[in-house]
Amino acid sequence: MLKIARMRVSVLTAAVSVRTRTRWLLRKWTESSIYMTNLALMDLLLLLQLPFKMHAAYNTWEENKMLLCSFLESFYFVAMYGSIYTIACIAIDRYIAINHPFRAKQVRSKxxxxxxxxxxWVFVMSATSxxxxxxxxxxxxxxxxxGFSENGWSTAIIVCLELFGFLLPAAVLVVCSIQSIRTLKASKSSNPKKQAGVRIIYSSLAAFLVPFTPCHIAIFLQYLVRNDLILDCKQQKNIALFIQVSMNIANVTCCLDALCYYFIAKEVRSTKKTLKLSISRARTTSTSEV
Structure with a gap:
């Protein structure tokens, strides 16, 4: 009986410790870290597609692997447009925190x-079906x-892809970023945190516009080719090369998004530590003078 009681106590102690550690980990998470983790998962999913994409560039697949190919293609676009919408949501979250700090306490939460x-995830998976x-x-x-069929290059598909997949998130990102930069620059304080915040916004703009703008221009040009609106053979070859190069650049840049945001967040944390240290030193100096 004594051994059983001890075993029960040890089990309860272990359960309490696990619960305590779980609560501690949840406290360490923030809204930004949740979004960055989601962005890292999207980029990881995109990275997992690259070996299949590289193999398909030099080899044909048998007809019985068509379902597997469609599955990989679907998750390839899930990762790409999931990254686009995650970056747009990060911009919205940042805009609310900077421009509406009192409202942010009610809206922003883990x-x-x-x-x-x-x-x-639900939206991009249903949209790519x-x-x-x-x-x-x-x-x-x-x-x-x-070599998608004509269904993949229909006007309705391309309009939805360009409008909801790129232009709308890009407009949200640009507007929120401009408003956030104006608010930060309008503040008269020379806080190092303000300068780091401006760098974060410019970095997120570059991480979005540099990879995704060329590839969506290339998709639109390829749409014109597939619908016989561009008939010149040389232009068609150049557009085919352009779409491959721009998509590869987008793939490589997407894989670096989470790493970029990690180092940016690390810079912000170091800035906060430096700021706290300078404040504590100032307080110590003022106390000693008194």
Whole structure:
């Protein structure tokens, strides 16, 4: 009986310690860290597609692997547009925190950030589901990640892709970033944290516009080619090369997004530590003078 009682006590102690550690870990999370983790997961998903994409660039796939190819293509676009919407949500969250600090206490929370990330996954997965209809089942051996059927280049698909996949998030990011930069620069304080915040905003703008703008221009040009609006053979070859190069640049840059945000967050934390240290030193000096 004594051994059983001791075992029960040890089990209860272990459960309490696990619960305590879980609560401690949850306290360490912030809204920004949740968004950055979601961005890292999106980039990891994109990175997992690259070996298949590289293999498909030099090899044809058999017809019985068409479903696997559509599955990989779907998650490739889930990762890309999930990253786009996550970066846009980071910009919105930053805008609320900077421009509406009192309102932010009611709107911003770890629970809301987690809900937003889940909604991003649901939205992009449902929006990319038509990819399973983009291939002709009678085409035999095929090249995965290339050669979509005419369904994939229809006007409705491309308009939705360009408008909701790029232009709308880009507009949200640019507007929120401009407003946040104006607010930070309008403050008269020479706080190092303000300068770090401006650098964060410029970095996020570059991480979004540099990789995603060229590839969506290339997608639009390829749409014009597939719909016989550009007929010149040389221009068609240049556009085909442009879309491949721009998509590869977007892939590489996406994989660096989370790393970029990590170092930015690290810079902010170091700035906070320096600021606290300078404040404590100032207080010590003033006390000693008194």
């Amino acid at each position: 629970k809301n950030a987690l809900i937003v990330c889940v909604l991003i 038509p990819i399973y209809t983009f291939r002709d089942k009678k085409e035999g051996n095929f090249t995965c990640f290339h």
